[in-house]
Amino acid sequence: MDKKAHADQRYIIALLNNDNRVLGELYQKYSGKIVGYITKNSGTYDDAQDVIQETLITIFHQAKEKNFILTCPFDAYFYLLCKRKWLNKINKKSIKQVTILEEITSVSDEQERLANETEIFEKRSSLFEEKLIELGGKCKELLDLAFKIKKMDKVAEALGVTYGYARKKKSECIGKLTKMVKGSSKFNNLTTI
């Protein structure tokens, strides 16, 4: 795919490089609008800051895992993500009688597509993590190490087992994890795997 990156790709790069200056600019430009939306919809300033932070961390992880190309302006994409995250949160807390104030913003197909992609990425990652915790025990211990330090010879050394055993166990444990993930009701909504 030879998609062209939008000039706002620099915000993605800033997230990857922890670039204080450009991220400051991002807050300056975009956080006000999100704070405005959330505080108008039964949230506090603080809720808004949490939503902004969590959304940026998700984008960071998505960009870390695979080459992430921002094909549209950051503004609408980011706003859409924060908005959905907030709506999910208040739905969970089931705050009754929330009037959602909708302003008319035109969202292009591309922005929608990209936001969906990020949202699915986030849900999928958290499902994987959730199931890893559920898995528990020796398997979790081994996978924690395997994912963190990657090199299986080092993992074997840390656990005091042979390389062959560590490799075999790792694949079996991920196998268990795939079963648990597939068995989850949340999995069906994340079809694009």
Next chain:
Amino acid sequence: MKNFDYTEIDKYLNGELTEKELSLFKEKLKNDSDFAKEVKLYQKIESTLTSKFSNSKEENDLRNTLEDLSLVFSEKEQRVKSEKRKVKQESKVFSLKRYSKYMVAASLVLLATILWKNSIKPTYSDFAIHNRIDLVVRGNSDKHLINAQDAFNSKNYTEAEKELRTIISLDRTKVELQLYLGICLLEQNEYKKAESILEKIKNGKSIYKNKAIWYLSLSKLKQKDYTSCKVYLKQIPKDAEDYQKAKKLLRKL
């Protein structure tokens, strides 16, 4: 559900299958869609979690930056608000008498606002999440250490305090144990005793110094002394484990 050979899948993804095995594997991928899906999911889980776990330090650094930024912007916001308020007050100062009736109403509203604001202050329990402690080194089976560890991890702080005191009375050099004793006292609302222990650790040179500052701030938070809480929070350096939590709490206060 079907059973798959995960060792084989793992070898395939690492490019370790022999030529013969590989062609068989590819054949299976083509003809068995469940198998193909399984391989894809296996790969996705591995790549997602590897990326997430191996970047946890970077994530942490980024969180610190973002926490700083939201603090900067929230301070700006508050300044703008209080300036607006000032302007309003000044313009109304001449006509106060006529509005005395409304003033009563207004002060009731103000009181309600203050109460409401206080009610959404962060609480000790939001932030006091203690890591499990791990005192028992392999091969060492000191009964008191085991008891202290189990009691602490199961949140039985009275019992943990008792055991810790026994161990400390024999060996006063372990700062780690002092820290846990401080936490036990804090959990039992023995603020004075807890703070005196934590202050000592704070002024010492151990690696538990920053932890002690964090717990001192939590002690103040628990006592709803928000001003002192903030003073401690501001002393937690950037490289401390609890820096992010400190920033977050600071923002919420």
